[in-house]
Amino acid sequence: MEEQVISLSEIFEALKKRWIMIVAITLTATIISGVISFFVIDPVYEASTKVFIGKEESDDAAYNSSDINMYQQLLQTYAQAIKTKDLVNRAISGLSYDELEASSVVDALTVNPISSTQILEIKYKSKDAEEAKDVLKGITDEFIVTAKELVPNGNVRVIEEVELPENPVSPNKKMNIAIAFLLGLMVSVGLVFLLEYLDNTYKNKDQLEKELGIPVLGAIPDIESI
Incomplete structure:
Protein backbone atom coordinates (compact mmCIF):
# COMPACT_ATOMS: atom_id res chain seq x y z
CA MET A 1 0.00 0.00 0.00
CA GLU A 2 1.40 3.37 -1.05
CA GLU A 3 2.19 5.66 1.84
CA GLN A 4 0.11 8.81 1.84
CA VAL A 5 2.15 12.02 1.85
CA ILE A 6 0.61 15.31 2.94
CA SER A 7 2.00 18.37 1.19
CA LEU A 8 2.60 21.73 2.82
CA SER A 9 -0.06 23.26 0.63
CA GLU A 10 -2.63 20.82 2.03
CA ILE A 11 -1.58 21.66 5.57
CA PHE A 12 -1.90 25.39 4.94
CA GLU A 13 -5.23 24.85 3.23
CA ALA A 14 -6.57 22.90 6.23
CA LEU A 15 -5.42 25.62 8.62
CA LYS A 16 -6.83 28.35 6.40
CA LYS A 17 -10.18 26.59 6.13
CA ARG A 18 -10.61 26.40 9.91
CA TRP A 19 -8.71 29.50 11.01
CA ILE A 20 -11.75 30.84 12.86
CA MET A 21 -11.81 27.74 15.07
CA ILE A 22 -8.08 28.10 15.77
CA VAL A 23 -8.43 31.76 16.74
CA ALA A 24 -11.55 31.10 18.84
CA ILE A 25 -10.03 28.25 20.86
CA THR A 26 -6.72 30.07 21.38
CA LEU A 27 -8.39 33.31 22.48
CA THR A 28 -10.81 31.48 24.75
CA ALA A 29 -7.98 29.63 26.53
CA THR A 30 -5.97 32.85 26.87
CA ILE A 31 -8.90 34.88 28.21
CA ILE A 32 -9.90 32.17 30.71
CA SER A 33 -6.30 31.97 31.97
CA GLY A 34 -6.16 35.75 32.34
CA VAL A 35 -9.43 35.92 34.26
CA ILE A 36 -8.37 33.12 36.60
CA SER A 37 -4.90 34.62 37.15
CA PHE A 38 -6.14 38.18 37.81
CA PHE A 39 -9.47 37.67 39.55
CA VAL A 40 -9.75 34.10 40.91
CA ILE A 41 -6.37 33.01 42.28
CA ASP A 42 -5.36 34.86 45.44
CA PRO A 43 -1.89 36.43 45.25
CA VAL A 44 0.79 34.93 47.49
CA GLU A 161 16.48 42.02 57.52
CA VAL A 162 12.91 40.95 56.80
CA GLU A 163 11.16 43.46 54.54
CA LEU A 164 7.55 43.87 53.53
CA PRO A 165 7.10 42.04 50.21
CA GLU A 166 5.66 44.44 47.64
CA ASN A 167 4.95 42.10 44.74
CA PRO A 168 3.37 38.64 44.91
CA VAL A 169 5.45 35.62 43.90
CA SER A 170 2.40 33.83 42.53
CA PRO A 171 0.43 33.51 40.42
CA ASN A 172 2.82 34.31 37.59
CA LYS A 173 0.20 36.01 35.45
CA LYS A 174 2.31 36.54 32.34
CA MET A 175 3.56 32.95 32.41
CA ASN A 176 0.06 31.54 32.93
CA ILE A 177 -1.34 33.54 30.01
CA ALA A 178 1.56 32.58 27.73
CA ILE A 179 1.15 28.88 28.58
CA ALA A 180 -2.61 29.07 28.01
CA PHE A 181 -2.04 30.75 24.63
CA LEU A 182 0.41 28.05 23.50
CA LEU A 183 -1.81 25.22 24.78
CA GLY A 184 -4.87 26.73 23.09
CA LEU A 185 -2.95 27.06 19.82
CA MET A 186 -1.64 23.50 20.00
CA VAL A 187 -5.05 22.04 20.86
CA SER A 188 -6.81 23.97 18.11
CA VAL A 189 -4.26 23.01 15.44
CA GLY A 190 -4.37 19.39 16.61
CA LEU A 191 -8.17 19.46 16.37
CA VAL A 192 -7.95 20.82 12.82
CA PHE A 193 -5.73 17.94 11.75
CA LEU A 194 -8.00 15.44 13.51
CA LEU A 195 -11.05 16.77 11.65
CA GLU A 196 -9.14 16.63 8.38
CA TYR A 197 -8.14 13.03 9.10
CA LEU A 198 -11.74 12.04 9.84
CA ASP A 199 -13.02 13.80 6.71
CA ASN A 200 -12.88 11.15 3.94
CA THR A 201 -14.63 13.20 1.24
CA TYR A 202 -12.91 14.50 -1.91
CA LYS A 203 -12.98 18.24 -2.34
CA ASN A 204 -11.74 18.54 -5.96
CA LYS A 205 -10.78 16.48 -9.01
CA ASP A 206 -7.06 16.83 -8.34
CA GLN A 207 -7.46 15.17 -4.95
CA LEU A 208 -9.60 12.43 -6.49
CA GLU A 209 -7.08 11.71 -9.24
CA LYS A 210 -4.25 11.66 -6.71
CA GLU A 211 -6.02 9.26 -4.34
CA LEU A 212 -7.44 6.83 -6.96
CA GLY A 213 -4.75 7.13 -9.61
CA ILE A 214 -7.27 7.48 -12.46
CA PRO A 215 -8.25 10.51 -14.54
CA VAL A 216 -11.53 12.33 -13.98
CA LEU A 217 -13.62 12.16 -17.15
CA GLY A 218 -16.29 14.64 -16.16
CA ALA A 219 -17.75 16.74 -13.39
CA ILE A 220 -21.29 17.61 -12.33
CA PRO A 221 -21.61 21.34 -11.78
CA ASP A 222 -23.19 22.70 -8.62
CA ILE A 223 -26.36 24.44 -9.83
CA GLU A 224 -27.92 26.89 -7.47
CA SER A 225 -31.64 26.49 -7.04
CA ILE A 226 -33.75 29.26 -8.56
Whole structure:
Protein backbone atom coordinates (compact mmCIF):
# COMPACT_ATOMS: atom_id res chain seq x y z
CA MET A 1 0.00 0.00 0.00
CA GLU A 2 1.40 3.37 -1.05
CA GLU A 3 2.19 5.66 1.84
CA GLN A 4 0.11 8.81 1.84
CA VAL A 5 2.15 12.02 1.85
CA ILE A 6 0.61 15.31 2.94
CA SER A 7 2.00 18.37 1.19
CA LEU A 8 2.60 21.73 2.82
CA SER A 9 -0.06 23.26 0.63
CA GLU A 10 -2.63 20.82 2.03
CA ILE A 11 -1.58 21.66 5.57
CA PHE A 12 -1.90 25.39 4.94
CA GLU A 13 -5.23 24.85 3.23
CA ALA A 14 -6.57 22.90 6.23
CA LEU A 15 -5.42 25.62 8.62
CA LYS A 16 -6.83 28.35 6.40
CA LYS A 17 -10.18 26.59 6.13
CA ARG A 18 -10.61 26.40 9.91
CA TRP A 19 -8.71 29.50 11.01
CA ILE A 20 -11.75 30.84 12.86
CA MET A 21 -11.81 27.74 15.07
CA ILE A 22 -8.08 28.10 15.77
CA VAL A 23 -8.43 31.76 16.74
CA ALA A 24 -11.55 31.10 18.84
CA ILE A 25 -10.03 28.25 20.86
CA THR A 26 -6.72 30.07 21.38
CA LEU A 27 -8.39 33.31 22.48
CA THR A 28 -10.81 31.48 24.75
CA ALA A 29 -7.98 29.63 26.53
CA THR A 30 -5.97 32.85 26.87
CA ILE A 31 -8.90 34.88 28.21
CA ILE A 32 -9.90 32.17 30.71
CA SER A 33 -6.30 31.97 31.97
CA GLY A 34 -6.16 35.75 32.34
CA VAL A 35 -9.43 35.92 34.26
CA ILE A 36 -8.37 33.12 36.60
CA SER A 37 -4.90 34.62 37.15
CA PHE A 38 -6.14 38.18 37.81
CA PHE A 39 -9.47 37.67 39.55
CA VAL A 40 -9.75 34.10 40.91
CA ILE A 41 -6.37 33.01 42.28
CA ASP A 42 -5.36 34.86 45.44
CA PRO A 43 -1.89 36.43 45.25
CA VAL A 44 0.79 34.93 47.49
CA TYR A 45 3.55 37.03 49.03
CA GLU A 46 6.94 35.79 50.18
CA ALA A 47 9.10 37.40 52.87
CA SER A 48 12.73 36.37 53.23
CA THR A 49 15.71 36.85 55.49
CA LYS A 50 19.26 35.56 55.83
CA VAL A 51 21.12 34.69 59.01
CA PHE A 52 24.81 34.01 59.57
CA ILE A 53 25.90 31.07 61.74
CA GLY A 54 29.32 31.38 63.39
CA LYS A 55 31.34 31.58 66.60
CA GLU A 56 30.51 33.74 69.55
CA GLU A 57 31.86 37.24 68.96
CA SER A 58 33.45 37.37 72.41
CA ASP A 59 35.40 34.15 71.78
CA ASP A 60 39.11 35.06 71.58
CA ALA A 61 40.14 31.75 70.00
CA ALA A 62 41.30 31.81 66.39
CA TYR A 63 38.67 31.20 63.74
CA ASN A 64 40.04 28.30 61.70
CA SER A 65 38.87 26.04 58.88
CA SER A 66 37.60 23.35 61.27
CA ASP A 67 35.31 25.93 62.88
CA ILE A 68 33.98 26.91 59.46
CA ASN A 69 33.32 23.27 58.54
CA MET A 70 31.57 22.67 61.87
CA TYR A 71 29.22 25.62 61.44
CA GLN A 72 28.54 24.72 57.81
CA GLN A 73 27.47 21.26 58.97
CA LEU A 74 25.48 22.86 61.78
CA LEU A 75 23.32 24.63 59.18
CA GLN A 76 21.40 21.41 58.52
CA THR A 77 20.63 21.04 62.22
CA TYR A 78 19.47 24.62 62.48
CA ALA A 79 17.36 24.24 59.33
CA GLN A 80 15.46 21.37 60.95
CA ALA A 81 15.18 23.20 64.27
CA ILE A 82 13.51 26.20 62.61
CA LYS A 83 10.82 24.01 61.09
CA THR A 84 9.63 22.54 64.38
CA LYS A 85 6.11 23.19 65.64
CA ASP A 86 7.31 24.11 69.13
CA LEU A 87 9.56 26.89 67.83
CA VAL A 88 6.87 28.13 65.45
CA ASN A 89 4.24 28.09 68.21
CA ARG A 90 6.44 30.25 70.41
CA ALA A 91 7.10 32.59 67.50
CA ILE A 92 3.45 33.19 66.55
CA SER A 93 2.06 33.21 70.09
CA GLY A 94 2.80 36.91 70.46
CA LEU A 95 1.38 37.90 67.08
CA SER A 96 -2.12 39.17 66.39
CA TYR A 97 -2.95 36.44 63.86
CA ASP A 98 -5.23 34.18 65.87
CA GLU A 99 -6.18 32.01 62.90
CA LEU A 100 -2.59 30.87 62.35
CA GLU A 101 -1.69 27.29 63.21
CA ALA A 102 1.84 26.00 63.65
CA SER A 103 1.36 23.19 61.14
CA SER A 104 0.21 25.54 58.35
CA VAL A 105 3.05 27.95 59.13
CA VAL A 106 5.61 25.14 58.93
CA ASP A 107 4.19 24.08 55.55
CA ALA A 108 4.62 27.62 54.20
CA LEU A 109 8.12 27.95 55.62
CA THR A 110 11.25 27.28 53.57
CA VAL A 111 14.74 27.02 55.05
CA ASN A 112 17.68 26.74 52.66
CA PRO A 113 21.27 26.28 53.85
CA ILE A 114 23.29 28.10 51.18
CA SER A 115 25.95 25.70 49.92
CA SER A 116 29.57 26.27 51.00
CA THR A 117 28.59 29.16 53.29
CA GLN A 118 27.55 29.72 56.89
CA ILE A 119 24.31 31.38 55.82
CA LEU A 120 20.73 30.19 56.21
CA GLU A 121 18.06 31.64 53.95
CA ILE A 122 14.58 31.58 55.51
CA LYS A 123 11.40 32.30 53.54
CA TYR A 124 7.72 32.37 54.44
CA LYS A 125 4.72 32.60 52.10
CA SER A 126 1.32 34.07 52.92
CA LYS A 127 -1.66 35.61 51.15
CA ASP A 128 -1.15 38.67 53.35
CA ALA A 129 2.08 40.65 52.87
CA GLU A 130 2.06 42.05 56.43
CA GLU A 131 1.51 38.59 57.87
CA ALA A 132 4.39 37.19 55.81
CA LYS A 133 6.73 39.82 57.23
CA ASP A 134 5.53 39.60 60.86
CA VAL A 135 5.54 35.80 61.02
CA LEU A 136 9.00 35.48 59.50
CA LYS A 137 10.35 38.18 61.83
CA GLY A 138 8.90 36.32 64.82
CA ILE A 139 10.34 32.99 63.68
CA THR A 140 13.77 34.53 63.10
CA ASP A 141 13.84 36.15 66.53
CA GLU A 142 12.72 32.93 68.21
CA PHE A 143 15.29 30.93 66.26
CA ILE A 144 18.12 33.17 67.49
CA VAL A 145 17.06 32.51 71.09
CA THR A 146 16.73 28.75 70.50
CA ALA A 147 20.06 28.53 68.66
CA LYS A 148 21.81 30.06 71.66
CA GLU A 149 20.33 27.33 73.84
CA LEU A 150 21.39 24.58 71.44
CA VAL A 151 24.94 25.84 70.89
CA PRO A 152 25.90 28.26 73.70
CA ASN A 153 29.15 29.38 72.05
CA GLY A 154 27.49 29.89 68.69
CA ASN A 155 26.53 33.19 67.14
CA VAL A 156 23.45 33.68 64.96
CA ARG A 157 23.22 37.10 63.38
CA VAL A 158 20.72 38.49 60.90
CA ILE A 159 22.54 39.78 57.81
CA GLU A 160 19.44 40.52 55.72
CA GLU A 161 16.48 42.02 57.52
CA VAL A 162 12.91 40.95 56.80
CA GLU A 163 11.16 43.46 54.54
CA LEU A 164 7.55 43.87 53.53
CA PRO A 165 7.10 42.04 50.21
CA GLU A 166 5.66 44.44 47.64
CA ASN A 167 4.95 42.10 44.74
CA PRO A 168 3.37 38.64 44.91
CA VAL A 169 5.45 35.62 43.90
CA SER A 170 2.40 33.83 42.53
CA PRO A 171 0.43 33.51 40.42
CA ASN A 172 2.82 34.31 37.59
CA LYS A 173 0.20 36.01 35.45
CA LYS A 174 2.31 36.54 32.34
CA MET A 175 3.56 32.95 32.41
CA ASN A 176 0.06 31.54 32.93
CA ILE A 177 -1.34 33.54 30.01
CA ALA A 178 1.56 32.58 27.73
CA ILE A 179 1.15 28.88 28.58
CA ALA A 180 -2.61 29.07 28.01
CA PHE A 181 -2.04 30.75 24.63
CA LEU A 182 0.41 28.05 23.50
CA LEU A 183 -1.81 25.22 24.78
CA GLY A 184 -4.87 26.73 23.09
CA LEU A 185 -2.95 27.06 19.82
CA MET A 186 -1.64 23.50 20.00
CA VAL A 187 -5.05 22.04 20.86
CA SER A 188 -6.81 23.97 18.11
CA VAL A 189 -4.26 23.01 15.44
CA GLY A 190 -4.37 19.39 16.61
CA LEU A 191 -8.17 19.46 16.37
CA VAL A 192 -7.95 20.82 12.82
CA PHE A 193 -5.73 17.94 11.75
CA LEU A 194 -8.00 15.44 13.51
CA LEU A 195 -11.05 16.77 11.65
CA GLU A 196 -9.14 16.63 8.38
CA TYR A 197 -8.14 13.03 9.10
CA LEU A 198 -11.74 12.04 9.84
CA ASP A 199 -13.02 13.80 6.71
CA ASN A 200 -12.88 11.15 3.94
CA THR A 201 -14.63 13.20 1.24
CA TYR A 202 -12.91 14.50 -1.91
CA LYS A 203 -12.98 18.24 -2.34
CA ASN A 204 -11.74 18.54 -5.96
CA LYS A 205 -10.78 16.48 -9.01
CA ASP A 206 -7.06 16.83 -8.34
CA GLN A 207 -7.46 15.17 -4.95
CA LEU A 208 -9.60 12.43 -6.49
CA GLU A 209 -7.08 11.71 -9.24
CA LYS A 210 -4.25 11.66 -6.71
CA GLU A 211 -6.02 9.26 -4.34
CA LEU A 212 -7.44 6.83 -6.96
CA GLY A 213 -4.75 7.13 -9.61
CA ILE A 214 -7.27 7.48 -12.46
CA PRO A 215 -8.25 10.51 -14.54
CA VAL A 216 -11.53 12.33 -13.98
CA LEU A 217 -13.62 12.16 -17.15
CA GLY A 218 -16.29 14.64 -16.16
CA ALA A 219 -17.75 16.74 -13.39
CA ILE A 220 -21.29 17.61 -12.33
CA PRO A 221 -21.61 21.34 -11.78
CA ASP A 222 -23.19 22.70 -8.62
CA ILE A 223 -26.36 24.44 -9.83
CA GLU A 224 -27.92 26.89 -7.47
CA SER A 225 -31.64 26.49 -7.04
CA ILE A 226 -33.75 29.26 -8.56
